[in-house]
Every structure is written in structure tokens, then in C-alpha cells.
Amino acid sequence: MALEEHRQHVIATSVYVGIWAVLMVLTGVTVLVSFIELGDWNIVLALTIATIKATLVVLFFMHLYYSSTLTKVTMIAAIFFLFLLLALSMTDYLTRAWLTNPGH
Amino acid sequence: MATSDIEIAEHALQHHFADMDQQKESSTFGMWLFLVTEIMFFGGLFCAYLIYRSTYYPAFVAGSQTMNIWLGATNTAVLICSSLSMALGVRCAQTSKTKMMVVLLLITIVFGFAFLGIKAVEYHEHWTNHQFPGPNFQFEGAEAAGVSPQNIQIYFSLYWAMTGLHALHMVIGIGLVTWIVIAGWRGAYSPDYYSPVENVGLYWHFVDLVWIYLFPLLYLISKKHGG
Numbered sequence: 001m002a003l004e005e006h007r008q009h010v011i012a013t014s015v016y017v018g019i020w021a022v023l024m025v026l027t028g029v030t031v032l033v034s035f036i037e038l039g040d041w042n043i044v045l046a047l048t049i050a051t052i053k054a055t056l057v058v059l060f061f062m063h064l065y066y067s068s069t070l071t072k073v074t075m076i077a078a079i080f081f082l083f084l085l086l087a088l089s090m091t092d093y094l095t096r097a098w099l100t101n102p103g104h
Numbered sequence: 105m106a107t108s109d110i111e112i113a114e115h116a117l118q119h120h121f122a123d124m125d126q127q128k129e130s131s132t133f134g135m136w137l138f139l140v141t142e143i144m145f146f147g148g149l150f151c152a153y154l155i156y157r158s159t160y161y162p163a164f165v166a167g168s169q170t171m172n173i174w175l176g177a178t179n180t181a182v183l184i185c186s187s188l189s190m191a192l193g194v195r196c197a198q199t200s201k202t203k204m205m206v207v208l209l210l211i212t213i214v215f216g217f218a219f220l221g222i223k224a225v226e227y228h229e230h231w232t233n234h235q236f237p238g239p240n241f242q243f244e245g246a247e248a249a250g251v252s253p254q255n256i257q258i259y260f261s262l263y264w265a266m267t268g269l270h271a272l273h274m275v276i277g278i279g280l281v282t283w284i285v286i287a288g289w290r291g292a293y294s295p296d297y298y299s300p301v302e303n304v305g306l307y308w309h310f311v312d313l314v315w316i317y318l319f320p321l322l323y324l325i326s327k328k329h330g331g
Contacts, residue, residue: 046320
């Protein structure tokens with residue numbers, strides 16, 4: 001009995017199939033939306049849908065929702081450092097044009 | 105039942121771990137740490153993409169219009185299906201349905217090859233259209249669209265590098281799942297010990313994750329003109 005407690009949480013098959021169905025629908029939505037001209041919102045919408053899909057995959061297919069705090073913190077740290085990489089790089093590249101060249 | 109459970113535990117437990125719980129946790133933690141390094145690995149390419157996209161946006165739009173959105177969408181669906189069969193395969197390992205696990209993992213491998221096959225069709229089309237960065241790079245209508253072919257070449261460099269690295273991960277993933285199928289068929293895994301199945305599953309889902317972002321970023325940059 002003690003061993004049973006050590007075994008990982010088994011997710012119901014219906015949950016996996018449900019997540020799969022949502023992922024397929026969201027893929028269809030992201031393709032359909034790409035045919036509509038929304039200006040800057042095209043990329044916002046595409047990335048929002050991608051992030052929802054990624055979150056579902058990580059939480060359920062990769063069991064993060066049922067994992068230990070240590071594993072959750074590891075994933076949050078990864079996202080944080082990826083954000084640091086992208087954000088700090090962009091603060092450089094996006095602000096270069098702001099500098100005026102002295103003497104011109 | 106209690107006695108046989110203890111026997112299984114003693115057999116599967118490596119001597120340097122206190123109990124099965126700690127052993128499982130260490131294994132999963134190690135795999136997630138590896139995935140963190142993978143995120144930063146792909147992160148460098150995503151960062152390069154972000155910088156060049158914001159600098160040469162019109163060229164990225166022109167380049168992305170040559171992508172076959174239907175092949176890309178089909179491949180996205182193929183990967184999502186492969187992730188489902190992988191997740192269900194891991195579930196079978198948890199519930200000691202060895203034969204079903206082998207079948208589901210074989211289905212995962214078939215989906216993996218389907219993805220690579222479709223990707224090969226796309227690569228072939230880009231290659232024959234001279235849409236590969238280098239001395240033979242050509243892009244018809246670049247001047248008419250008012251963008252420099254040089255900048256479209258940057259888009260294609262990132263396209264080939266990012267999808268190529270992703271495809272390499274798919275090939276490695278297929279190899280790993282094949283290993284799990286063989287070991288699983290020989291009865292290496294049980295509900296008390298299936299860490300390799302779980303960890304290969306994590307790897308497979310991670311590769312799916314990367315594609316979930318690659319598809320919109322490379323194929324759906326702006327409104328799709330025509331088919």
C-alpha cells in the first residue's frame with residue numbers, strides 16, 4: 001500500500017483525448033485567423049494561441065500540473081531566463097535608433 | 105500483494121537512493137533540467153529571429169508567403185496526434201499495459217516519420233526554388249515587393265536553421281522511442297519503474313512544443329495571400 005502512494009498520478013484517458021481535441025481546434029483557429037488581415041494583432045493572436053497550446057501540453061501531456069514543486073519551479077525558471085534573454089536583447093536592438101549622433 | 109511490492113521495489117531501487125519516491129523525483133528533475141538547457145538552446149535562435157524580424161519585417165513577410173501553410177498545418181496536427189499517442193503510451197506504462205504501450209509508441213514513431221516526410225516535401229520545394237541561403241539563392245519578385253533579397257535570405261537562414269534543428273530533434277526522438285519500444289517489449293518497465301518511458305515522453309512533448317511556436321512564427325507572419 002505504501003508503494004501505491006509513491007506511484008505517479010495517473011491521468012484519465014478522457015483528459016488526454018480532451019486536451020488533444022482542444023489542441024487540434026486551436027491549430028485550426030490559428031490557421032483560419034491567419035487569412036484575416038488584423039495588422040499587428042495577427043502576431044499577438046498567433047502567439048497567444050501558441051502559448052495556450054504550449055501551456056496545455058506542459059501541464060497535462062508533460063504532467064507538470066501533477067508534478068512536485070521542484071519541477072514546477074524548474075520550468076518557471078526556464079521561462080524566466082528565456083524572457084530575460086529575449087527582453088534584454090530587445091532593449092538593446094529596439095532602442096538603438098533612439099540615440100542621436102552628437103555633432104550631426 | 106505487500107510482499108511482492110517490496111520485492112519489486114528492492115529490485116528496481118538503486119542503492120544510492122533512499123526510496124522509490126526520491127529515485128523517481130531525481131530522474132524527472134534531471135530530465136526537466138535538460139529540457140531547460142534545450143529551451144535556452146532554441147531560445148538563442150528565437151532571439152535571433154526576434155531581432156531580425158523586427159529589423160527586416162517586410163522581408164520576413166515576403167519570405168513567409170512562400171511557405172505552404174497547409175503542409176505546415178498538417179504537420180502541426182501530426183505532431184499533436186503523436187503527442188497524444190505518446191502520452192497514452194506513458195499512461196499504459198503507468199498501468200502495466202505493456203503490449204498497448206508498445207503499440208502506442210509504434211504509432212508515435214509512425215507519426216514522427218510522417219512529420220519528417222512532409223517536412224522533406226517542403227524542403228525539396230524550397231531547395232528546387234533556390235530558397236536556400238548561399239550563392240544560388242534567388243527570390244523572384246523581391247525587387248517588385250521593395251525588399252532586398254539579402255534580407256529575405258536572413259529569413260530563410262533562420263527558417264532552415266530552426267526547422268532543421270527541430271527535425272534533428274525529431275530524428276533523435278524517433279531513435280529514443282524505438283529504444284523504449286524494444287526495452288518495453290522485453291519487459292523492462294513496470295508501474296514502479298518506468299522513468300525512461302516518462303522521460304522520453306517529456307522529450308517528445310518538448311519537441312512538439314517547439315513546433316507549436318515555429319509554425320505561427322515562420323508560416324503565419326502576416327495575412328496569407330492566396331493559397
